[in-house]
Amino acid sequence: MCILFVYAFIITEIVLVYGSQSQGPFRTVSNNHRFYDVQAHRGGRGNVVESTLPSFAWGLIDGATTLELDNGITQDGEVVVWHDESITAEKCSDTAPVVPDDPAYPYVGKYITNLTLAQVKTLDCGSKRQTNYPHQLVYPGARISTLREVFDFAACADLSHQILWNIESKINAQYPNRTAGVDDFVQKQHEIFVSSPYYQSITYQSFDWRTLVAMKNLDNKIVTSALIDEDTAFTPGNSTSPWLAGLSLESFPGPSLSEQMAQAAHAVQADILSPTGTFLMPFSSYEESSHFTTPEMISEAHRLGMKVIPWTVNRLDRVEELIKDGVDGIITDYPNVVRRWAKQQGHLVAPKYPKQRVFSCLHQHMH
Numbered sequence: 001m002c003i004l005f006v007y008a009f010i011i012t013e014i015v016l017v018y019g020s021q022s023q024g025p026f027r028t029v030s031n032n033h034r035f036y037d038v039q040a041h042r043g044g045r046g047n048v049v050e051s052t053l054p055s056f057a058w059g060l061i062d063g064a065t066t067l068e069l070d071n072g073i074t075q076d077g078e079v080v081v082w083h084d085e086s087i088t089a090e091k092c093s094d095t096a097p098v099v100p101d102d103p104a105y106p107y108v109g110k111y112i113t114n115l116t117l118a119q120v121k122t123l124d125c126g127s128k129r130q131t132n133y134p135h136q137l138v139y140p141g142a143r144i145s146t147l148r149e150v151f152d153f154a155a156c157a158d159l160s161h162q163i164l165w166n167i168e169s170k171i172n173a174q175y176p177n178r179t180a181g182v183d184d185f186v187q188k189q190h191e192i193f194v195s196s197p198y199y200q201s202i203t204y205q206s207f208d209w210r211t212l213v214a215m216k217n218l219d220n221k222i223v224t225s226a227l228i229d230e231d232t233a234f235t236p237g238n239s240t241s242p243w244l245a246g247l248s249l250e251s252f253p254g255p256s257l258s259e260q261m262a263q264a265a266h267a268v269q270a271d272i273l274s275p276t277g278t279f280l281m282p283f284s285s286y287e288e289s290s291h292f293t294t295p296e297m298i299s300e301a302h303r304l305g306m307k308v309i310p311w312t313v314n315r316l317d318r319v320e321e322l323i324k325d326g327v328d329g330i331i332t333d334y335p336n337v338v339r340r341w342a343k344q345q346g347h348l349v350a351p352k353y354p355k356q357r358v359f360s361c362l363h364q365h366m367h
Helices: 002-018 053-061 147-157 182-194 209-218 257-267 295-303 316-325 335-344 355-366
Strands: 037-041 066-073 079-081 164-169 202-206 223-228 272-275 329-332
Touching (some): 037 335, 053 066, 066 147, 066 182, 079 147, 079 182, 147 182, 182 202, 202 209, 257 272, 257 295, 329 335
Parallel strands (some): 037 066, 037 329, 202 223, 223 272
């Protein structure tokens, strides 16, 4: 009877980890690369308070192919998962100082680079639903996690390490005193990447292309993604943008601006071009307005051997346009919605993780 009980327990655990009634068996494959790349932006901030363990939990449950997130570096050199350079009152609340009469308290309003991990860990970043995202689930008391903690949580729910990652260095090329520098980001993030079971599943992205160059120099096996938008591509007086690693778009043959962006990304050995997918370029008196991400950009990137994965696309009409134009994935605040649409269109989509398993791991790692 004892042996039968042990066998039954093992079988139950296998079903919980690899199976889902709605999806069938969660087969062990190399990773999620074979599925259409639906990326959960900040874990899926349309559905859950962003960049927290609960948001990444729901990204797994909703069947995202890739979890997208951002990294900051604290004053004492810890890599944390948070999008903003500073702690904003719109997203986080102070609870208590780390020590009595801490001169840095309150911590809300401070830059992450000026706070220690212990100070950051006191913040409640799960209680406030954002005005622009009225469907967000809140998780009162949710803390900012380190990158190692996020990997540990994911590995608990994802024992065969299927999930892919798109991890951004949140470095400010224009105002360097607001964040840590290039070397700190690249060295500290890479150390965590190579020590994690997800080393081969990580894409490293940045608006600051200097970090992409530095990461490739350190480890050319890391896949890199060049982020770009209207704020980083253009500067007043057409001066060289501080974001593009010293490159000037005008120095590339084009012939169009869209093609020049793809050529510039290729020049820094980026594997992926990740442009804004929704921004409309202002129209001139001679031509109509057009999207920042154009068919010409996508074609040129593909010609140069790069994928194109635009951000952050939440409207299905725009998703349809971009996929028709040939993009290789979509970064979205609503991975559940985009995944549902992709499945309807016949794309192979990643399986959903079983809720019971994910919530069990979430409970363990939040307490």
